[in-house]
Amino acid sequence: MNKNLLFFTFALVLALFGKAQAQPEPPLKLAKLKYNGGGDWYSNKTSLPNLISFCRKNLNINLDTEEAVVEVGSPELFSYPFVHMTGHGNVVFSEAEAQNLRKYLISGGFLHIDDNYGLDKFVRVELKKVFPELELIELPFNHPIYNQKYKFPKGLPKVHEHDGKSPQGYGLIYEGRLLCFYSVECDLGNGWEDQVIYNDSEEVRQKALQMGANLVAYAFTQY
Numbered sequence: 001m002n003k004n005l006l007f008f009t010f011a012l013v014l015a016l017f018g019k020a021q022a023q024p025e026p027p028l029k030l031a032k033l034k035y036n037g038g039g040d041w042y043s044n045k046t047s048l049p050n051l052i053s054f055c056r057k058n059l060n061i062n063l064d065t066e067e068a069v070v071e072v073g074s075p076e077l078f079s080y081p082f083v084h085m086t087g088h089g090n091v092v093f094s095e096a097e098a099q100n101l102r103k104y105l106i107s108g109g110f111l112h113i114d115d116n117y118g119l120d121k122f123v124r125v126e127l128k129k130v131f132p133e134l135e136l137i138e139l140p141f142n143h144p145i146y147n148q149k150y151k152f153p154k155g156l157p158k159v160h161e162h163d164g165k166s167p168q169g170y171g172l173i174y175e176g177r178l179l180c181f182y183s184v185e186c187d188l189g190n191g192w193e194d195q196v197i198y199n200d201s202e203e204v205r206q207k208a209l210q211m212g213a214n215l216v217a218y219a220f221t222q223y
Contacts, residue, residue: 127180148217
């Protein structure tokens with residue numbers, strides 16, 4: 001088995017079931033992906049911290065209270081079992097960055113991409129650099145990612161309206177494993193933001209946070 005996959009598996013098992021250890025393992029950390037190209041990778045500043053807080057309260061996972069920021073081509077990418085990517089604009093992966101991201105995902109990492117309206121036409125091209133042999137496929141509503149602790153029988157919740165289209169959840173599947181989930185026409189990360197930013201109803205925010213928790217739970221328990 002790939003040594004990076006062994007690391008991820010061991011770390012996740014400890015996080016989920018290692019409460020009885022005399023010296024508790026350090027908490028796992030979620031990270032936001034920093035990329036080149038000019039797109040605002042840094043957008044939605046409160047979204048990931050709020051999702052982390054929600055997951056700490058509602059999932060049995062030992063998570064660090066703070067998010068990390070990691071660059072696509074950094075070896076530190078392998079330190080984070082769940083990485084979140086968002087933005088509105090251009091994305092560019094160098095060949096080295098694409099290869100690093102590919103190795104990370106094949107080794108057991110998980111990437112959630114959230115189209116914050118404007119990312120789609122750029123990120124699809126860059127994903128082809130990472131997995132030229134794979135196609136993004138729309139996941140059926142009975143997929144396990146919609147059926148973790150929280151049930152979403154109609155798929156992704158709709159947070160914000162743009163083009164009158166239904167939200168869609170796509171995946172990259174490699175050797176039978178979903179290693180990247182891509183939310184489109186949804187603005188899922190906006191729903192994780194502080195309420196005062198978009199003035200979304202609490203019902204909308206809770207649905208968004210619950211779906212986000214499903215993503216984290218799925219990523220941490222698929223082994």
